[in-house]
Amino acid sequence: MSANPNIASEGGPEPSASQSAARMRTGEDYLRSLNDGRAVFLEGEKVRDVTKHPAFAAAARSAARLFDIAADPAMSDRMTFRSPTSGKRVLRAYQIPRTHVDLRAKRLASEAWSEVSFGMMGRTPDHVSNFFCGFAAVPEVFAAGGKEFGERVVAFHEKLRENHLWATYAIVPPQIDRSKPAHRQSDPTLYAGVVKERDGGIVISGAQQLATAGLYSDYLYLSCIHPLQAGDENHAIGVAIPINAPGLKLYPRRPFALQASSTFDYPLSSRFDESDCFVVLDNVFVPWEEVFIYRNIEICRDQWWKTPSHLYGNLQAQARYATKLRFMIGLAARMNEMTGNASLPPVMVQMGELAALVSIVEKMLEAQETLATVDSNGVLWPSREALYSVMALQSEINPRMVEIIRELTGSAMITLPSSIKDLESPLTAPDIERYMPSSATSARDRIQLMRLAWDFVGSEFGNRHHQYEKFYGGASFIVKQNMLRSYDMKRATGLVDKALALG
Ligand SMILES: Cc1cc2nc3c(=O)[nH]c(=O)nc-3n(C[C@H](O)[C@H](O)[C@H](O)COP(=O)(O)OP(=O)(O)OC[C@H]3O[C@@H](n4cnc5c(N)ncnc54)[C@H](O)[C@@H]3O)c2cc1C
Known part of the structure; x- marks a missing residue:
């Protein structure tokens, strides 16, 4: 124990009665x-x-x-x-x-x-x-x-x-000049790092990316997952900062809800844009109690790989992704029903491919759990191989799946009226109701489904998601390296050696 x-x-x-x-x-x-x-800046x-x-x-x-x-x-x-x-x-x-x-x-x-x-x-x-x-x-x-x-x-x-708090994180340096380490940028305080010690804590300045949902959260964890090198000590930190701390500024990218004219026309953009915030720190004070790593390159690296943090965080990310893929294939199935194509053999083959890809993600989640191991503290570590194998391929399977959806729908997401107002105006509604239904549904129901599909794959929100699935867990060349490090290569090369030993 x-x-x-x-x-x-x-x-x-x-628990005592009051605790319960x-x-x-x-x-x-x-x-x-x-x-x-909190300091959130827009326009x-x-x-x-x-x-x-x-x-x-x-x-x-x-x-x-x-x-x-x-x-x-x-x-x-x-x-x-x-x-x-x-x-x-x-x-x-x-x-x-x-x-x-x-x-x-x-x-x-x-x-x-x-x-x-x-x-x-x-x-x-x-x-x-x-x-x-x-x-x-x-x-x-x-x-x-x-x-x-x-x-x-x-x-x-x-x-x-x-306290049921919500933390987000910014753990990637800005893309100012990646050819040089943090301390050799044109100004060594460009990338977030400690600039001085003060009574009771440290002071941080610089920028870091990319706090998704940062503006909705209570705390920011500021650290670095990119490799650091000797000389970068000021950037080798791990600190928690309240989102409303003086000097902490959030610059969200363009919010999609601003373009979402109605929940009917943009059912996802209008509700679920979690935002991605570029973070600027202007002499932010952090008390020692919330400094977990201080000027230590080795610990800054080990926090991700010698604890189960990356495995737990990404198991959650995969659980979320599996839900999204279930939604994606459900969307495709409903669209096929609507267009009357569901029983065409080529459509069934494409749906079969989608189902296979969704199942891989779903079942690898279970593999992360069932193959989890227990460490000497009695704590469970999800299977690295099961996690990184699926994460490493995510930047390839996600575009493949979106491509299948696009293929299946043809022009169905485009041949739609300009907005819900066309369904409401006596000038336009009769034509739309007459010429835009499907054999199974009213025009309104068909348009609603197709707008949902477009918001999922084609809108600015949909395209941000495309980028998110590619990069949220790190660029795929890095995830593939994680996978290679986790793979049991000894067993594989052992087989080859055995074959060679046969003479
Ligand atoms: C929508 C979205 C949400 C995000 N949310 C968060 C978040 O909540 N918190 C957070 O901290 N980060 C977040 N990120 C940032 C994410 O962690 C980074 O995008 C990711 O780590 C990749 O880093 P980068 O963007 O700097 O890309 P880079 O490292 O610049 O890589 C971009 C491309 O350059 C090439 N490349 C660069 N270096 C090499 C190399 N050494 N070898 C080979 N090829 C190379 C590759 O083609 C690579 O795909 C988010 C990113 C996106 C897009």
Whole structure:
């Protein structure tokens, strides 16, 4: 049994009556907390309140639903577990798995959340939470820089967990000049890093990318997953920063909700644009309690690979992706029904290929769980091979699947009226109702489905997703290298040696 109390499984102390009654964070609590002075900049201006701004309000409400689902007593077993330290119900996203049952339960909780956005929101509160589960499961990695760093990472995981908080991260340096290391940029404070020590903590300046959902979250984890080299020590940090910390600025890319003229015409863009934020830090103070890595290149690297953080975080990402692919094939099936093509043999072959690709992702999730191993702290590590094999191919299978959808639909996503207003105007509605139905449905139902499909694959939102699936887990050349490192090559070359030994 681990000495780390946070690693206890479901057990933990029996809760007192007040602890059991301690309330989960609701969607309303969450929305209220977002109006905290956070510095989000759009079109040259500071956004006053992200919950009211047309670019962000709808996605904030979608995120709030996640908290409502977790707070729903009927979902308690699925979405929460009993805190090992306080005994109160807390998000499963913060559970450090000790058994295969725990790991599966965490995946099922992520699946429930992913279905809210049909897999369109990737950095929901269960993504970076899982990185912190991995960090807190092996605090020894952080303690290599001093005992206090290990203690702080465990305490911060507990803080996030006990307060139902949402962390996002920015762990990639900006693309200013990748031919040079961080410390040899034209100005060594361009990439986020420590610029000085101050009483009680450190001061950080510079930029880092790309905090997806950053503007919707409570905390930013700032660190670096790109290789660093001697001289880059100031950039070899791991710190947590409240999103409204003075000096922390978020620059979201163009929000798609602004172009979404109606929920009918843009059913996904209008609701689930989680945003991707470029992060600028202007002399941001971080107290020592929230500094987990300080000027240490080795620990900065080891946090990802010598803890199960990358495995937990990406298991969640794959659970979300599997939901999205189920939605994708469901969409294709409905479109085929509508066009009357569903039973054409070539269409069935293409649907079979889609089904095969979706199943690979779904079943590899189960493989990550069933092949998970237990470490000396009694903590489960999902199978690296099962995760990285599917992640490594994601940047190829995703475009293939989108291509099949495009092939199956022909012009069906294009030969549509300009907006829902054409269905409402007496000037245009009669033509549309007469000439745009399918054999099985009214014009309105057909147009609604085809707009959904277009928003999924063709709109600006759909195209951002294309890029997201390619890069959210790192460029594919890196993931493939991870896979190669994880693969049992000894067994493979052993077979060849055996064959050679036959003479
Ligand atoms: C939509 C989206 C959301 C994201 N969300 C997050 C997030 O929440 N948090 C976060 O921290 N990051 C996030 N990222 C960033 C993501 O982690 C990076 O995009 C990813 O790590 C790749 O880094 P890069 O974009 O700098 O690409 P680069 O490293 O510049 O690579 C781009 C391409 O250049 C080529 N290339 C570059 N270097 C090499 C090399 N050494 N060998 C061979 N080829 C090379 C490859 O073709 C590669 O695909 C997100 C990215 C996207 C697109």
